[in-house]
Amino acid sequence: MRMTTSDEDLAKAAAKGDADAFAALLARHYDRIFRLAFRLCGRGDQAEDLTQDICAAMPAKISGFRAQAKFTTWLYRVVVNAAEDARRRQASHSRAAVGWGDVEQMRRAEAAETAEAVDWLQRAMCALPQELQDTLALTLEDEMTHAQAAEVLGVSEGTVSWRMSDIRKRLRALRQEELA
Known part of the structure; x- marks a missing residue:
């Protein structure tokens, strides 16, 4: 039917x-x-x-x-x-x-830039004298205050502050040298 x-x-x-x-x-x-x-x-x-x-x-x-x-x-x-x-x-x-592709490309570019900066900093740290390397390692990314780093290193807080100033000056000079 x-x-x-x-x-x-x-x-x-x-x-x-x-x-x-x-x-x-x-x-x-x-x-x-x-x-x-x-x-x-x-x-x-x-x-x-x-x-x-x-x-x-x-x-x-x-x-x-x-x-x-x-x-x-x-x-x-x-x-x-x-x-x-x-x-x-x-x-x-x-x-x-397409939009996500653009975002992903930017994210990857930023990640590559960050990785490159970290690699540069690692290489630059190796060029520093050992006491400056130790000071930088302790205070990098606000891990420790200058007072805490001074206690660990057995130096005064003023010495840590001076070392950080010296580190910044040396890293700036190294970067300028590489860019020239």
């Missing part, structure tokens, strides 16, 4: 929850949905995904069928709308990916 029932009657029954009517509609029109999706997408894998998405959404959408036009006309409109939505999502994802 389902083979002789019109698409419109099956759609009305499916809209009321008739699972057999819905299955009959899908069986009749799955290939048609796929062919149109393929023509709209141009790629088989995308057409298959789109067809599956449409079939999964059909139970909710079928209630929107009003039988004012042929079922196939309504179905084509559903496929075209789904393809347009997919293109918009893809374009949105592409724009977001």
